[in-house]
Amino acid sequence: xxxxxMLACIGGYTFEEQARGQNIEILTSLTMxxxxxxxxxxxxxxxxxxxxxxxxxxxxxxxxxHDNWMAGLALRNLGKPHLLLRTMHRFDMPRSxxxxxxxxxxxxxxxxxxxxxMKERIVQRLSLNPEHVDVVFGxxxxxxxxxxxxxxxxxxxxxxxxxxxxxxxxxxxxxxxxHHWLLEAFPRVLRQIPQAHLIVVGRGELKYPLRxxxxxxxxxxxxxxxxxxxxxxxxxxxxxxxxxxxxxxxxGTCRAILExxxxxxxxxxxDEGGVKEIVRHGETGLVVAKDDVEGLASAMVEMxxxxxxxxxxxxxxxxxxxxxxxxxxxxxxxxxxxxxVWAAKFGG
Numbered sequence: 375x376x377x378x379x380m381l382a383c384i385g386g387y388t389f390e391e392q393a394r395g396q397n398i399e400i401l402t403s404l405t406m407x408x409x410x411x412x413x414x415x416x417x418x419x420x421x422x423x424x425x426x427x428x429x430x431x432x433x434x435x436x437x438x439x440h441d442n443w444m445a446g447l448a449l450r451n452l453g454k455p456h457l458l459l460r461t462m463h464r465f466d467m468p469r470s471x472x473x474x475x476x477x478x479x480x481x482x483x484x485x486x487x488x489x490x491x492m493k494e495r496i497v498q499r500l501s502l503n504p505e506h507v508d509v510v511f512g513x514x515x516x517x518x519x520x521x522x523x524x525x526x527x528x529x530x531x532x533x534x535x536x537x538x539x540x541x542x543x544x545x546x547x548x549x550x551x552x553h554h555w556l557l558e559a560f561p562r563v564l565r566q567i568p569q570a571h572l573i574v575v576g577r578g579e580l581k582y583p584l585r586x587x588x589x590x591x592x593x594x595x596x597x598x599x600x601x602x603x604x605x606x607x608x609x610x611x612x613x614x615x616x617x618x619x620x621x622x623x624x625x626g627t628c629r630a631i632l633e634x635x636x637x638x639x640x641x642x643x644x645d646e647g648g649v650k651e652i653v654r655h656g657e658t659g660l661v662v663a664k665d666d667v668e669g670l671a672s673a674m675v676e677m678x679x680x681x682x683x684x685x686x687x688x689x690x691x692x693x694x695x696x697x698x699x700x701x702x703x704x705x706x707x708x709x710x711x712x713x714x715v716w717a718a719k720f721g722g
Contacts, residue, residue: 408440422448435459446481461486463626465647470499484715488626489648508711512627513704514636521638523612532598539678540571542614544630547578552620561593562671575610577602611637616677619643632699635691642673658691
């Protein structure tokens with residue numbers, strides 16, 4: 375869009391590699407160390423103040439609490455017009471003690487979150503004017519995630535018949551993502567659709583416990599834990615007739631829902647956070663109550679037994695992504711917020 379963008383992040387991780395791969399300028403003078411290590415905290419405080427002045431930075435946009443505090447303190451009494459914004463990604467209650475309330479309402483010019491339900495939580499928790507908070511939904515790469523991806527690659531890899539009905543989940547293998555009640559529900563699906571298969575995509579601390587649980591199940595031959603996928607993640611979605619999203623992760627945009635929808639797959643989502651703001655029940659997928667094993671099993675049976683309905687909902691899912699969840703729209707929405715908040719603070 376023609377703007378100069380600089381990124382401060384903890385170095386040495388995939389996030390930095392991805393940013394450099396897109397030619398984003400990395401601010402290497404900031405440590406971003408979240409430990410209470412005073413030399414690094416003091417260094418970042420001084421460096422951030424100087425960077426905003428030297429590089430004529432107009433907007434500082436933070437995404438984590440540590441960074442919000444650092445910027446909120448470093449930019450006080452700076453003597454240069456600037457904005458400080460914070461995106462709250464997690465579907466959690468924000469801290470509301472006097473110190474954090476001061477940070478969020480006095481030192482931070484505007485808050486952004488990823489769903490209307492999270493906005494409502496923030497507004498109520500902090501007693502904010504709703505105008506102080508905006509919602510920007512997630513975006514998805516429509517070129518990478520598309521309905522033309524080959525559905526046979528992952529199926530052949532795992533020995534799944536090409537005509538078998540398949541449901542899958544892409545999520546970190548950790549508590550709260552729904553794997554345990556999924557494994558309780560799936561045997562009920564097999565009683566009605568014996569040829570069905572389940573694909574589990576992801577990595578995490580529950581990898582080995584879940585593998586042991588699956589190995590002990592009579593249905594183990596129909597459950598495929600295929601690990602973390604990167605380059606061929608779109609092919610994993612393509613192998614599914616329907617995708618599952620059974621618990622929110624840390625980033626709040628429900629990225630796996632958007633990726634599945636962009637691939638033309640209907641989503642069975644948990645009624646939690648912003649899920650039902652993305653998945654339209656009966657139009658692009660189905661929404662089930664959290665921990666409702668019977669409800670989840672029924673939803674999977676409905677999607678896997680009615681292939682025409684699944685295709686119809688999948689086609690509508692792709693259309694919704696094209697209209698509501700593009701990266702371009704997300705960038706436009708963020709820029710609109712920047713311009714609105716700047717005009718309100720500085721008059722133009």
